[in-house]
Amino acid sequence: MRQLRHRADHFTVLVRQVPLCPEHNTRACAVDHFFSKHHRFSYHSYQMLYDGKDLEYLLGKQKKLKKELEDKRRTDMLSNGSQEHKQISTSEEKLREITNMICHLQNGTMLREKELPVAFVTFKSRRSAALAAQTQQHSNPLELITEMAPEPRDVSWRNLAIPQKILPLNKIGVILAAALLTIFFAIPVTAVQGIAKYEKLKKWFPPAMVIEFIPGLSSVVTGYLPSAILKGFMYIIPFAMLGMAYLGGSISKSKEEIKACNMVFYFLMGNVFFLTLISGSLLDEIGEYLTHPRDIPSHLAAAVSAQGEFFMTYILTDGLSGFSLEILQLGLILFDIIRSYTYGRGKERTPYLFSFPYFRVIPTVSLSIMIGMIYAVVAPLMLPFLVGYFCLGYIVYFNQMEDVYETTYDTCGQFWPSIHHYIFVSIILMQITMVGLFGLKSKPSAAIATVPLILITIAYNEYCKIRFLPSFKHFPIQTAVEIDEEDEKNGEMEAHCVDAATAYNQHQPCLERVKISDESITNLSHPLLGTESI
Incomplete structure (x- = not known):
């Protein structure tokens, strides 16, 4: 509780679809009038959002000019030429002009013309904010959401600027794009899996028979190479899914990563697991499953048993090469080398840190959990390799979180429901595989006895949704009151409320304060517009 008391989001409610005030024709007045009237004793202040594309462009241009001016001044100190002096004076004039334009656009009158129907409303207590967030405010449910x-x-x-009416279309488009990517990516995955089957490889590509004459090459080509190629393909997918999730219109980066996690997990489950299990012609296999759905468990069990060697190699490849690349950060090293010898040459190096890539790590680890659960029944000898994989992963990612990645935001465990869902799907697939395995072993009584396990697992998952999922979606009133009481005892309630009122103003990109002169800079701790004065 003490660690959560400083969080500004516990005092703040996001309000969307703000209507225009009929008296003053501004959205800011509508927010202030509504919450002052209906939340008279708990309402504190508000902060509007603005369409700041022009401001963001000018701020970026100003930063670029500042860097160019610094480089020119360094060059001038070394050369002492008149030409350099003229270029410096020209750049300084441009910088002053852009700075004045930014200050003009950031004044109250200009910003009111760029108001968006979105506002952050701050309350005097966490309890009041939680009640306001979980109740319908307006008689029209499409206003003041x-x-x-x-x-x-x-x-x-940027996603907050997307109109509420367009959001459903964005979400549908993202789902369709992710589904198409998953389906069409089956083509390269199927080609990679063909390498693992040497007999079919010889039919498709007769020159491949040459590898039989080189000792040890056949096992490398059919064993390690498919897993390495597949891992290379899968490295780019999480970033593509994250880009799609960004287009979905989520209000926060964490929600974008959670959506990307879900899409990447189902992509890996479809293209890495199920597509690997399907042997022969893809269309023939799908047709067989559709015409004889009762045979799905037995087909699944037979396919899982046949692909045990491939998945063992996949786990080893992911564990050895994946964790090694994670420690080396090869991508960042290459980026830094390219930057040092191209556009960043001669410039002072600034440290750059990134947040932990949940959207890439969680689905990959969840796929390994699913493979381990399914093969715990079919091929128990894979379990020691998985134990080693998870132990090594714990050491690597613990080090990365502590010393490499930067905590850019805190979600307070919002990824856990997704991880719970992945484990649930893995258990269901394991139990279906058990039914098919007992059927292949001609043990009908054991197969029938396994069916209730599936029903019990589904029922338990539904219970978990009812019991635990609401705690991740809503802020409990009881917890809010307890933290408020603790703050009131310590006399910190007012300070935390004031901090919450200015926190979102400081982070809004278009409201970034600019340096007017070399001697004076405005204080970033104070908002550009008074949150109670509009």
């Missing part, structure tokens, strides 16, 4: 605000560092500012 409220929810708990994300952490200031976690806000996806």
Whole structure:
């Protein structure tokens, strides 16, 4: 509780679809009038969002000019030429002009013309904010839609500018794009799996018979190479899915990563697990499953048994090469080398840190959990390799979280429901495989006895949804009151409330304060517009 008391999002509610005030024709007045009237004793202040594309462009241009000016001044100190002096004076004039334009656009009158129907409303207590976020505010449910605000560092500012009416279309488009990517990616995955089957490889590509004459090459080509190629393909998928999730219109970066996690997991389950299990012609196999659905468990059990060697190699490849690349950060090293010898040459190096890539790590580890659960029944000898994989992964990622990655935002465990769902899917697949395995072993009584396990697992999952899932979606009133009481005892309630009122203003990109002169810079701790004065 003490660790959560400083969070600004516990005092703040995100309000969308703000209507225009009929008296003053501004959305800011509508927010202030509504919450002052209907939340008279708990409402504190508000902060509007603005369409700041022009401001963000000018701010980026100003930063670029500042860097160019610094480089020119260094060059001038070394050369002492008149030409350099003229270029410096020209750049300084451009910089002053852009700075004045930014200050003009950031004044109250200009910002009111760029208001979006979105606002952050701050309350005097966590309890009041939680009640406002979980109740319908307006008689029209499509106006003044409220929810708990994300952490200031976690806000996806550009997505908040997307109109509420367009969001369903964005979500449908993202789902369709992810489904098409999953389906069409089956083509390269199927080609890779053909390498693992040497007899079929010889039919498709007769020159491959040459590898029989080189000792040891056949086992490398059919064993390690498919897993390595597949791992290379899968490295780019999480970033593509994250880009799609960004287009989905999520209000926070963490929600984008959670959506990307879900899409990547189902992509891996479809293209790495199920597509690997399907042997022969893909269309023939799908047709067989559709015409004889009762045979799915037995087909699944037979396919799982046949592909044990491939998945063992996949786990070893992921464990040895994947964790090694994670420690080396090869991508960042290559980026730094390219930057040092190209556009960043001669410039002062600045440290750059990134947040932990949940969207890439969680689905990959969840796939390994699913493979381990299924093969615990079919091929128990794989379990020691999986134990080693998870132990090594724990050491690697513990080090990365502590010393490499930066915590850019805190979700307070919002990824756990997704991880629970992945484990549930893995258990269901394991139990279906058990039914098929007992059928192949001609043990009908054991297969029938396994069916209730599936029903019990589904029932337990539904119970977990009812019991635990609401705690991840809503802020409990009881917890809010307990933290409020603790703050009141310590006399910190007012300070935390004031911090929450200015937190979102400081992080909104278009409201970034600019340096007017070399001697004076405005204080970033104070908002550009008074949150109570509009």
